[in-house]
Amino acid sequence: MSVATVHVPLGDRSYDVRIGTGLISALGSEIAPLLARPRIAVVTDETVAGHHLEAFREGLAAKDITMSALALPAGEATKGWPGLERSVEWLLAEKIERNDVVVALGGGVIGDLVGFASAILRRGVRYVQVPTSLLAQVDSSVGGKTAINSPAGKNLIGAFHQPSLVLADIGVLDTLTPRDFLAGYGEVVKYGLLGDAAFFDWLEANGSALAAGDTALRARAVERSVEMKAEIVARDETELGDRALLNLGHTFCHALEAATGYSGRLLHGEGVAIGCALAFETSARLGFCSQED
Structure with a gap:
């Protein structure tokens, strides 16, 4: 490869x-x-x-x-x-x-x-x-x-x-456990939500194969995620603007991690996935997006 x-x-x-x-x-x-x-x-x-x-x-x-x-x-x-x-x-x-x-x-x-x-x-x-x-x-x-x-x-x-x-x-x-791999997948999906709908659709279509261990698909998922992060970091290294986008889901995530004592009860990627869901739910309730979106 x-x-x-x-x-x-x-x-x-x-x-x-x-x-x-x-x-x-x-x-x-x-x-x-x-x-x-x-x-x-x-x-x-x-x-x-x-x-x-x-x-x-x-x-x-x-x-x-x-x-x-x-x-x-x-x-x-x-x-x-x-x-x-x-x-x-x-x-x-x-x-x-x-x-x-x-x-x-x-x-x-x-x-x-x-x-x-x-x-x-x-x-x-x-x-x-x-x-x-x-x-x-x-x-x-x-x-x-x-x-x-x-x-x-x-x-x-x-x-x-x-x-x-x-x-x-x-x-x-x-060597990762299924739980650890899926926790990381929450961060991968975040990149699709940040402005690459085609990548999000690709992740949705290939999620099972990625979890099952398809090396080529995993490499592509990592590469595209890193490409997106590199583009944002190059524009805003110290998080004064666009880089804050990478914190999608992290406000709720950090609160949940603190509440669980930074223990194995909640992995960071799991917290990000839950945080993204809560962020979108909050946005819908505040009228910033529709519930369907």
């Missing part, structure tokens, strides 16, 4: 999103051009480490790149002050310098946490996103929004810090 490339044009902070299968196996070739020295630091979670860390290590070894790794507990609860402190202190202990590269290997929690840790470590260290969930591949790994949660709310402490590269290996989606 060929690898697609979506470019995110942000001047000297521009980068590519690579989408396809086998990217983890080819990791050394993909990441080597970024390295000042042949080593990286990887932050992941315990679940992802069990599935992918050894293949990750082998992909790097093929180009004589070494790695050290930190595996944090899986789940939204990790995306807070303790998880951030543990990550930053570990990176300092690993003697990561400003010209080194940190890799976020995981879903949205790890991507957000590691991106923020990279933003504040030594006043800014480069990082690479290797998203392992559908939600992270189509949304949180692209655009440079990094954050942790606080008792006051979700994603309230963070920074805009663009990655140097995003590697979305479609093959890793096979």
